[in-house]
Amino acid sequence: MYIIVIGGGKVGFYLAKELVEANHEVLVIEQDPDKVREIQDELGDIVMEGDGCEATVLDKAGTARADMVLAVTGDDEDNLVSCQVAKQRFNVGRTVARINNPQNEAIFRKLDVDITVSATTAILSHIEQELPTHQLIPLMRLKGSGLEIVEVRIPDDSRVVGRPLREILLPQQSMVALVIGEDGTPRMAGGDTVVRAGDEVVAVTMHDSEEALREALMAPPPARAF
């Protein structure tokens, strides 16, 4: 494949290096003459000095026969324009833009960039995986018994909203001890206690049943089959 990389910074450099090693035909377009020289020294004659947003530069680079254009400078607006020029003027089949502000992802898609890649989003999603938002909060572990006291906030779309505790099927060895309303008022848990959205439910459960309890209290109602 013929791949044009716009921007010869760290991302562009390592991209080009990997792509060359994978036997692709690669051309890096970079404005800064110092960086151009560095890339030339390291990777050979695969770099061109110029502004990758300019049609004349892209023309000289043979963009019309490129299979892919990767715009990976540090500026979102430059990457957008490079991709748009490549697509509009040179009919490049696939354009990829690096974006820094995650909010630009939707905008770029709407403006016809095929693929957006955001390091910010990638890192954020890793963090979110580490910290699931729908979680049981362990309050206390009861020594030796394998039991623990946990707290769950009932989401708006939970299947238990509006139902009395009696009707809620909990995993074995789990019981609800206390229901605290959104206003902070605690209600002792009895069979008639109705669970509302936003309630904090304090429950006693075996450690192994945590996931089943989470499912029982937080999952949305099962999809109805028609």
Added chain:
Amino acid sequence: MRIVIMGCGRVGAALASDFSRDGCDVTVLDTDPAAFRFLADDFTGTRVVGNGIDPDVLKKIHLERVDVFVSATRGDNRNVMAAQIAKHIYGVKVVASRVFDPLREEMYRNMGLRTINPTRVQARRLKRVIEAPSDEAANLMALDFLKQDGA
């Protein structure tokens, strides 16, 4: 009429001052607060320090309620990106940009933006002034250019 002008350089500021005098509700955006010095003394609009390609800034100034969006910063790419966000994301009816690179200007004009390219016109006019037979003739020509633009 609600107008947002991004870039308060000499052109942006003159345009903002004109619209303000016409009684429009004008907001000027610039990343550099010092740029607002170019605004006329009788400018009554709003000055906002911020970047017009930052979605948070555009949300803050309620771009969805705006009738006209103009981008006139020094950066072509910033100008066309902001204009496209205004038009395609916020549905602003009239969107205009200054684009210095003639090829980029042509492309974005064909893609439906209202654009002007000052470079070619200015180069042609400069050439005519240089080729004028005398200084007097050149000055007359310059005055004539101003008159043509109603300035």
